[in-house]
Amino acid sequence: MLRIIAHAALLAGALALGACGVADSRAPVPEFMRMKETEQPPPEAPPDVKRLVREQIDVVFLATSYPREVHVASPHREVRGPGWTACVRAQLTSATGTSLGAQTYIVTISGGKVVDRRRAEADDICGTETYEPI
Numbered sequence: 001m002l003r004i005i006a007h008a009a010l011l012a013g014a015l016a017l018g019a020c021g022v023a024d025s026r027a028p029v030p031e032f033m034r035m036k037e038t039e040q041p042p043p044e045a046p047p048d049v050k051r052l053v054r055e056q057i058d059v060v061f062l063a064t065s066y067p068r069e070v071h072v073a074s075p076h077r078e079v080r081g082p083g084w085t086a087c088v089r090a091q092l093t094s095a096t097g098t099s100l101g102a103q104t105y106i107v108t109i110s111g112g113k114v115v116d117r118r119r120a121e122a123d124d125i126c127g128t129e130t131y132e133p134i
Contacts, residue, residue: 083110
């Protein structure tokens with residue numbers, strides 16, 4: 001019986017000490033036992049959208065779409081991340097050579113590069129943006 005109590009006490013002590021290693025930064029334990037909060041990287045400065053789109057036009061539009069009259073809007077902070085988004089509008093040509101007219105895309109910019117693009121939809125803010133030629 002004494003042996004069972006000793007094992008239970010050792011197990012309880014081991015669990016109590018093990019739990020100290022996972023105390024988060026707001027736990028009511030001494031400072032040295034708390035996990036350190038991760039530092040958030042500083043927000044990126046607003047990108048030069050004109051320059052980025054001009055330099056990376058092949059990332060935004062297919063080369064075979066022959067983008068013309070390319071215009072960009074001011075960048076906005078990405079809602080779900082540390083990057084930026086901007087609306088880009090251009091006159092495009094289809095694969096068959098017919099005009100597609102003005103098409104608008106939203107580009108995601110992170111670390112000074114265009115990392116994603118998607119076609120703008122009706123509920124996006126691109127319809128109300130002010131555009132400037134690149």
